[in-house]
Amino acid sequence: MYLYHYGLAELPFNLTPDTDFYCELPVYSDAMNVLRIAIESGEGFVKVIGEVGTGKTMLCRMLLNYVEKNAHSAYLPNPYLSPNELRLALASELGLRIARTIDQYQLTEKINKRILKFHDQGKQVIVIVDEAQALPKESLEALRLFTNLETEKQKLLQVVLFAQPELDERLAKPDLRQLRQRIAFSCKLKPLDKRSIDIYINHRLRAAGLSLERFPNGSIFNSSAIKSLLSRSRGVPRLVNILAHKAMMLAYGRGSFKVQAIDVKNAAKDTDDISFHRWWWALALALGLGGSFYGITLMGWQP
Ligand SMILES: Nc1ncnc2c1ncn2[C@@H]1O[C@H](COP(=O)(O)OP(=O)(O)OP(=O)(O)O)[C@@H](O)[C@H]1O
Ligand SMILES: [Mg+2]
Helix, strand or coil: CCCHHHCCCCCCCCCCCCCCHHHCCCHHHHHHHHHHHHHHHCCCEEEEEEECCCHHHHHHHHHHHHHHHHCCEEEEEECCCCCHHHHHHHHHHHHCCCCCCHHHHHHHHHHHHHHHHHHHHHCCCCEEECCCCHHHHHHHCCCCCCCCCCCCCCCCCEEEEECCHHHHHHHHHHHHHHHHHEEEEEEECCCCCCHHHHHHHHHHHHHHHCCCCCCCCCCCCCCCHHHHHHHHHHHHHHHHHHHHHHHHHHHHHCCCCCCHHHHHHHHHHHCCCHHHHHHHHHHHHHHHHHHHHHHHHHHCCCC
């Protein structure tokens, strides 16, 4: 691998959302600010929406680190849960030992009592759900009912939902309008722009141990490589990681210390999501052009 070649301690573009590599770009610091304000104000529901690969799980982990110091967190990373399974998972995250045979009424009571106990100890309970677009409607409703527990001043349980845009589509439907009204704060993770990608790449390289003595301007990627990363990744961090990793391998294969636009272009050739996306646009363009040509030709033929 290229670690020795570039003088790195570890791979800079791993796909695991590792908080040691967290890069505080405006899009993420804005979202973290919204989350902090929402948690401090004690409202019931908060949501963070982002397309696939835009950094939701990374942010989720950053939030867990933040919440750990100030409250009790219950983390639900796998939301394919029926209401019953959701209550059991929540109970376990709250430190309750529950027999699988317990009836739902008793289980709800135990959870409510536990939440009240945390409140007496001065601790808020924050449920953090990743991939929340996959939560069945009944389970979303079960979560909503837990947020009914409140004092005169604040909710005793808060829920932060991290989800793909499909959740918004589901919330737009009438059967989830009660939950929709409870969402007091929300934010969207936008794709990265060129400047952000530049900062992102260099931040991850430095976090992986890139030596500033060997690379005084802190980068391996030249400006046209960054431009190419932007257009091919559409600003999606996961795609940036995949392309950047492959492009570094290709530059290493050439024996070069600089990644250029051609490396990114070649890296994109065998990257599924990118090839598919480009192929799809090319097809749409061809159909569009073909359609207009056909229309013009037909019009030309009219007497
Ligand atoms: N702020 C950030 N700083 C550094 N790396 C990031 C950041 N945000 C995302 N990444 C990287 O981008 C990649 C995708 O991030 P993540 O897995 O969090 O996306 P996601 O939105 O949860 O994707 P999915 O919708 O598939 O669950 C990961 O490799 C992660 O390390
Ligand atoms: Mg994720």
